[in-house]
Amino acid sequence: MSASVSNTEVKAFWETNPVAAEGISARPGTVEFFRAFDALREADDCEPWEFSNCIHGYSESKGLRVLDVGCGNGYVLAQYAKYGAEVTGVDLTQTAIDLSCARFDLAGLRGEFRLTDGDRLPFEDGTFDIACSMGVLHHIEAPRPMISEMRRVLKPGGTIILMLYYWGSWKYHVVLRMKRILDPRYRGKSQAEALNMNDGAGCPLAKVYTRAQARELLSGFSDHRFELNQLSWRQLLLGFDRLLRPVLPHSNRSIFARTMGWNLYVTARKPR
Incomplete structure (x- = not known):
């Protein structure tokens, strides 16, 4: 993959391809759309x-100021807002801002949303208690300016929370390689091209991170903690899971999901 993928290319894709919208029949921005999205995400x-609450601490966030960089359709911030947090979302696409505003209006929640590049956050130093960016940085060629800005706007002792695609995942090393052999849409593609296609055929960029790379990216923070999840039995057993479903535990509670999951969650603190 070329190392010259720009934020403009990334913006153009996500402007017309909001996350998960392709798999939802309801019109984006409607009650039915958000219900379907939430059901997919919380599957x-x-x-x-419950897992997301453990990562973010929604239920203990009353009175905290929370920033979501790359807020998508507002799912994460809505969970915080329901528990009394003061929430702000930024995104580089107008589609995401409109969807987030629609979600909050429909739910009767309060939040602030701004259209802006994460490399230049329009907030004073030390504004937020929590700054998160979920499933965003692995679509950006040069994420360090965004991390620097998130650190700047965090209060001393504040928390940063990221979700990144994991290099050591079963999906990256097995599922995508199997698709390159068996799926006509993936044949002839490089591993990097197959990775991009995870988020849609036209997605210009997706990357995977090791724990060491994530820790280095957050070298200006301390108390790094890592969690993994998202590895379904269908992926792990390559589709041969139907007969075993009645006796299998929840997939995200398995040791496989906790060691080879697709999503790498990183939490760290800004030094005081």
Whole structure:
């Protein structure tokens, strides 16, 4: 893959391809759309709400100021807002801002949303208690300016939370390689091209991170913690899971998901 993928190319793709919208029949921005999206996201083989709450601490966020960089359709911030956090979302696409505003309006929640590049956050130093960016940085060629800005706007002792695609995942090393052999859409593609296609045929960039790379990216922070999830039995057993489903535990509670999951969650703190 070329090392010259620009934020303009990334913006153009996500402007017309909001996350998960391709697999949802309801019109984006409607109650039905958000219900379908939430059900997909909170499914056992994706990111159950209880797991997400453990990562973010939604239920203990009352009174905290929370920033989501790359807020998508506002899912994460809505969870914080329901528990009394003061939330702000930024995104480089107008589509995401419109969807986030629609979600909050429909739910009767309060939040602020701004259209801006994450490399230049329009907030004062030390504004937020929590700054998160979920599933965003692995679509950006040069994420360090965004990390620097997130650190700047965090209060001393504040928390940064990231979700990145994991280099050591079963999906990256096995599923994508199997697709390159068996799936006509993936044949002839490089591993990097197949990785890009995970988020849609026209996605210009997707990357995977090791724990060491994630730690180095957050070298200006301390107390790094890592969690993994999202490895379904269907992926792990390559489709031969139907007969075993009645006796299999929830996939995200398995040791496989916790060691070879697709999503790498990184939490760290800005030094005081």
